[in-house]
Amino acid sequence: MKEISITTSFLVFDTFQELPNDIQELMNQAVEIRKKAYAPYSKFRVGAALLLDNGKVVLGSNQENAAYPSGLCAERVAIFHAGSIYPEAKILKMAITAASDINQTQAPIPPCGSCRQSIAEYEIKQDTPIEIYFMGEIGIIYQSASLKNLLPFMFDKKFL
Numbered sequence: 001m002k003e004i005s006i007t008t009s010f011l012v013f014d015t016f017q018e019l020p021n022d023i024q025e026l027m028n029q030a031v032e033i034r035k036k037a038y039a040p041y042s043k044f045r046v047g048a049a050l051l052l053d054n055g056k057v058v059l060g061s062n063q064e065n066a067a068y069p070s071g072l073c074a075e076r077v078a079i080f081h082a083g084s085i086y087p088e089a090k091i092l093k094m095a096i097t098a099a100s101d102i103n104q105t106q107a108p109i110p111p112c113g114s115c116r117q118s119i120a121e122y123e124i125k126q127d128t129p130i131e132i133y134f135m136g137e138i139g140i141i142y143q144s145a146s147l148k149n150l151l152p153f154m155f156d157k158k159f160l
Contacts, residue, residue, distance in 0.1 A: 033048070038062070053090040075119065079118055091130050
């Protein structure tokens, strides 16, 4: 038996104003689409904005359904939409923000496991890392240079 150690690294921005200007704009778009989330059950709204290598920005918000788990997270709404309308484009950056209608979210909210797997599919397909920025409603923002920081043991097509 042996032990392996996996180390991940994130940048932490203490304030929104510390973000690079292009990321501030991308995150602002994520905040605006978050407000349009359909979240009558969880009262938890998530917005995602993707910057593609063709300069386009694709947005997504979570869409819930009374028949759990038939809804879809914001990240997957955005990434699947980007994949369907711009199949050859690479996703360069992703901004994610989450807010609760009940309590103010102050901690960065990362993508759920299903979203991580979906992001992994596109990062592997395009053979280019996707920078991921995530935050709550207020507070610090985390930046990961690649999904590999969030999902170091990725399941992909090479296992099939």
